[in-house]
Amino acid sequence: MIPFHSNSRQHESLARELADAVGSVDLADDAAFGRTVERFEDALADYCQTGSAVAVASGTDALVLALRALDAPPGAEVITCDFGFYATAAAIVMAGFTPVFVDVAPGRMVMDLDAARDAITPRTAAVVPVHLFGETLDMAALRRIADEHGIAVVEDVAQALGARSGGRLAGSFGTAAGISFNWSKHLSSFSNGGAVLTDDPEIAARLRSLRGHGNAGGFRHTRMGLNSRLNPFEAALLTAKLPHLDGWIARRRDIAARYTRNFAACAGVVTPAATETEAHVYHKFTIRVPDRDALRKHLTDRGIGTLVCYPVLLHDQPAFEGHPLRAHSSARAAEVAAEVISIPVYPELTDHEVDVISETIASFVQPDL
Numbered sequence: 348m349i350p351f352h353s354n355s356r357q358h359e360s361l362a363r364e365l366a367d368a369v370g371s372v373d374l375a376d377d378a379a380f381g382r383t384v385e386r387f388e389d390a391l392a393d394y395c396q397t398g399s400a401v402a403v404a405s406g407t408d409a410l411v412l413a414l415r416a417l418d419a420p421p422g423a424e425v426i427t428c429d430f431g432f433y434a435t436a437a438a439i440v441m442a443g444f445t446p447v448f449v450d451v452a453p454g455r456m457v458m459d460l461d462a463a464r465d466a467i468t469p470r471t472a473a474v475v476p477v478h479l480f481g482e483t484l485d486m487a488a489l490r491r492i493a494d495e496h497g498i499a500v501v502e503d504v505a506q507a508l509g510a511r512s513g514g515r516l517a518g519s520f521g522t523a524a525g526i527s528f529n530w531s532k533h534l535s536s537f538s539n540g541g542a543v544l545t546d547d548p549e550i551a552a553r554l555r556s557l558r559g560h561g562n563a564g565g566f567r568h569t570r571m572g573l574n575s576r577l578n579p580f581e582a583a584l585l586t587a588k589l590p591h592l593d594g595w596i597a598r599r600r601d602i603a604a605r606y607t608r609n610f611a612a613c614a615g616v617v618t619p620a621a622t623e624t625e626a627h628v629y630h631k632f633t634i635r636v637p638d639r640d641a642l643r644k645h646l647t648d649r650g651i652g653t654l655v656c657y658p659v660l661l662h663d664q665p666a667f668e669g670h671p672l673r674a675h676s677s678a679r680a681a682e683v684a685a686e687v688i689s690i691p692v693y694p695e696l697t698d699h700e701v702d703v704i705s706e707t708i709a710s711f712v713q714p715d716l
């Protein structure tokens with residue numbers, strides 16, 4: 348049995364360290380909770396090489412608040428990719444804006460920059476690049492487009508902590524960036540957690556107010572925020588885990604390289620194409636195959652867990668029915684959504700398990716090989 352995702356393998360090996368981290372929070376000292384969260388914010392900003400990190404309760408909240416901090420007019424358009432996780436689009440809607448969905452780049456699973464440029468109108472306030480599955484976009488190119496048109500960039504780094512674009516860390520390119528530490532992410536809490544990264548002290552101050560319902564002091568609320576705090580125990584656990592992140596990412600890259608080698612002779616399996624070495628942290632290892640559903644059943648029957656990320660394009664999500672949105676382009680994204688399947692890639696997988704998974708897939712997709 349090889350589960351699609353496992354935190355237990357990680358937590359087993361860190362059991363003592365994590366118990367110590369939780370135990371070190373002084374329950375008898377009210378101020379200790381705030382300090383524990385601040386310590387994590389400092390460590391995270393340091394890791395991400397950004398001016399500040401503002402911790403919140405989830406990645407979704409991080410994106411909602413980062414977008415609200417732009418002070419754009421209600422209903423303004425925000426461009427993002429049509430292929431991706433629901434929360435990105437939901438955050439745009441929750442922030443009071445109109446999502447505009449554009450296609451993926453040819454041969455890739457992240458936003459096409461030409462399509463993003465074509466989708467800009469006088470109502471566009473921002474673009475939200477999603478480094479999906481851990482793969483960065485060409486952020487220098489996106490910044491040029493955004494600067495040319497005077498629109499903001501808010502990065503969705505939920506799946507790409509530690510990934511680089513042109514040598515620079517994801518999350519350091521935009522006005523702000525939202526991160527998630529939910530249980531499934533590659534720096535995971537035990538339930539939910541998130542943070543907004545920003546280099547702009549004014550935006551950071553706005554975010555600290557926004558996470559407390561926009562309180563500007565003395566119960567005067569100047570912006571519509573959220574009640575969104577990171578649990579201090581999660582902060583303590585995340586602080587203990589953070590120094591391990593680079594090692595985990597290195598192992599994810601090893602596993603990805605092994606899969607890529609194993610599938611090299613199997614033309615029916617399309618592996619993710621990273622444009623530069625450090626541009627991918629393989630939060631997910633997502634392949635494309637001709638008959639995804641049949642392969643998934645074949646793997647399930649043999650005790651190998653998979654996940655289809657993501658079968659429904661965002662503009663098609665039933666939850667958005669009745670909400671204003673614009674589907675700008677989606678032809679390539681629809682093909683991707685029909686063919687993708689994500690396979691296990693957590694750092695604690697053994698090489699043997701990676702080979703078993705590869706062999707089970709290859710012999711199904713190409714039995715004559």
Ligand SMILES: *Cc1c(COP(=O)(O)O)cnc(C)c1O
Binds near residue numbers: 407431432529540541
């Ligand atoms: C997980 C995720 C989010 C939302 O984060 P939560 O912490 O679950 O709210 C947003 N965007 C992407 C791309 C994600 O993968």
